[in-house]
Amino acid sequence: MYHYRECGLRNVWLANGYDEHDTPYGPGIAIHDVEGLHRAIAHGIVNKGGKLTGSELRFLRQEMGLSQAKLASMLGNEAQTVALWEKRSSQPKIADRFIRAIYRELDEGNAHIRDMIERLVDSDLEENDARITLEQDSGGWKVAA
Template sequence: MSATEHYHYEECGLDHVYLVNGFTKSQTPYGEGIAIKDVEKLHEAIARTIIAGPQPIRGQELRFLRKFMDMSQKTLASLMGETEQDIFRWEKKREKSINGAADRLIRVIVGQYLDGTEIRPFLERLAELDQVEPTDILLEDREGHWKQAA
């Protein structure tokens, strides 16, 4: 199959997704129509491919992943310890890479979502840490072992 026979799947919001098969073309009274087999599983495959890839996640991919998880910018920002404006800015810059810890955290969040593991309570707890005042660490020796004091 030549590259021209691949379907450029722009409907997902990503510039670089092409389907080799799993779609049918038909003529309708309104022009050419495309039917795609099992869009939900296709989107899952796209998400898995993005988070497994070696390149940094870009803004357009972040938007796809967030929408795939049916998550608002506000909710994702809260889970990441970022502001809603940060998520908006990253998504707006479609081709710009998101590097560092934010990229890795996005991959973890999406990976856990895909695998059905509930990571949300853990991330919400981590987000709460940003709002807690630092406290002293109290340690005591208990029978030759240092432990946190009660």
């Protein structure tokens, strides 16, 4: 068995799916289908019981291609807050659930959820007193285009 520490997690062991070989610098390992391996690790993390550890949160964030700042803005926090969650494993329960849900949606191919969250983040940057214009048609009231 190979202790796969390269992913940043201490508890990942590979029963197979890798080759050992000699290099001029010593023994080496070649992992088969690293992308698939990382998806499987993420599934294990998302579906496990208990709270995410800081390193698990970091792993999921990186698998989703999010910076600490981007994840923080999605959650209405500061980047330093996410950094502390990753360092101390002390994120609030709602953040834990949200991160798991977002990963599941992205993994299942639902890019709409990410688009929606990014629009929400962008809307935080807009003026709060922006005018909302409404119009009524046969279907009822709607926000005017």
